[in-house]
Amino acid sequence: MSPRRARRRDDKGPPIGPPGRFGIGEVEEWPDGEWRVHRIVGGAADKVYRCPGCDQEIRTGTAHLVSWPNWSGGEGERRHWHTACWRNRLSRGPGRSRY
Numbered sequence: 001m002s003p004r005r006a007r008r009r010d011d012k013g014p015p016i017g018p019p020g021r022f023g024i025g026e027v028e029e030w031p032d033g034e035w036r037v038h039r040i041v042g043g044a045a046d047k048v049y050r051c052p053g054c055d056q057e058i059r060t061g062t063a064h065l066v067s068w069p070n071w072s073g074g075e076g077e078r079r080h081w082h083t084a085c086w087r088n089r090l091s092r093g094p095g096r097s098r099y
């Protein structure tokens with residue numbers, strides 16, 4: 001006979017973090033600090049933004065992301081990026097000191 005243990009439901013963790021206006025962005029660590037990143041799916045993009053990485057427009061309907069610094073006041077620094085430009089932003093900057 002095997003005693004039955006009460007089943008625990010540990011698969012669902014506790015909710016993490018407070019809900020924000022943008023939902024919960026993922027935090028990414030970069031050499032220049034922590035950034036929150038929120039993905040925008042294509043259908044939800046209803047405005048044209050300019051990507052600071054390539055200086056091109058992000059057209060409506062294009063999946064992209066919004067990022068902002070994960071430090072105090074950072075929310076005012078939200079920027080819309082092409083996903084690829086965000087990933088490459090430190091490795092190929094707009095021709096500053098690294099070539």
Ligand SMILES: [Zn+2]
Pocket residue numbers: 051052053054055056081082085
């Ligand atoms: Zn771009």
